[in-house]
Amino acid sequence: MANNTRFVAAQIDEEQHRLLCRLATMLGKHPADLLNIAVQRFLTEVTVENPPLDLQVFQALIKVRRNTDIENMLRDMAIAYQNNPSEESADILNRMLELCGYTPEDVDRWIQQDRLVPLSRGESPLTDQAITFMAGYMQVGNEYPMMDITDKARELGISAAALGVAKRKLNVRSVRRSTCWVWVRDQ
Numbered sequence: 001m002a003n004n005t006r007f008v009a010a011q012i013d014e015e016q017h018r019l020l021c022r023l024a025t026m027l028g029k030h031p032a033d034l035l036n037i038a039v040q041r042f043l044t045e046v047t048v049e050n051p052p053l054d055l056q057v058f059q060a061l062i063k064v065r066r067n068t069d070i071e072n073m074l075r076d077m078a079i080a081y082q083n084n085p086s087e088e089s090a091d092i093l094n095r096m097l098e099l100c101g102y103t104p105e106d107v108d109r110w111i112q113q114d115r116l117v118p119l120s121r122g123e124s125p126l127t128d129q130a131i132t133f134m135a136g137y138m139q140v141g142n143e144y145p146m147m148d149i150t151d152k153a154r155e156l157g158i159s160a161a162a163l164g165v166a167k168r169k170l171n172v173r174s175v176r177r178s179t180c181w182v183w184v185r186d187q
Helices: 014-027 031-045 053-083 087-100 104-113 125-137 146-155 160-169
Strands: 143-145 172-176 181-185
Touching: 014 031, 053 087, 053 104, 087 104, 125 146, 125 160, 143 146, 146 160, 146 181, 160 172
Parallel strands: none
Antiparallel strands: 143 181, 172 181
């Protein structure tokens, strides 16, 4: 796969570099990742008269991603509150909703629509569906052509990503045969 990343040279002095490395270490990130985040933030916040179309598209995509992340965080907080209600957690949730410009009704709607995927709890319903499919389809120790499994999963609406998670959870390994790849479910 081609990497389309372009590198931008930046003039920073030794002290700035040392601080950048220290911050990256504290955050568990590579210094280049922090520079990438800074460039993205700059590109999303810069205001230019008549910006080029690709910058407008980039800014819109970042805004949508940021809003989805905020909605996921608020939904997780609401679910945590529902599982363990307390006056303090209700107050924190309400302050966060107000700060982000949402209402409790928005969170209820997201949960009912199930349009947001939980970030920090168990498996998603799609992954559960993939695990159930593979566990029912594959017997332990038997070989199954990979294409048969992926085609059947696609027919059922199971994504490749969910299938990959199910494959790891069920200890399924790939084996190369003379004409194709097969999957084998280990104990």
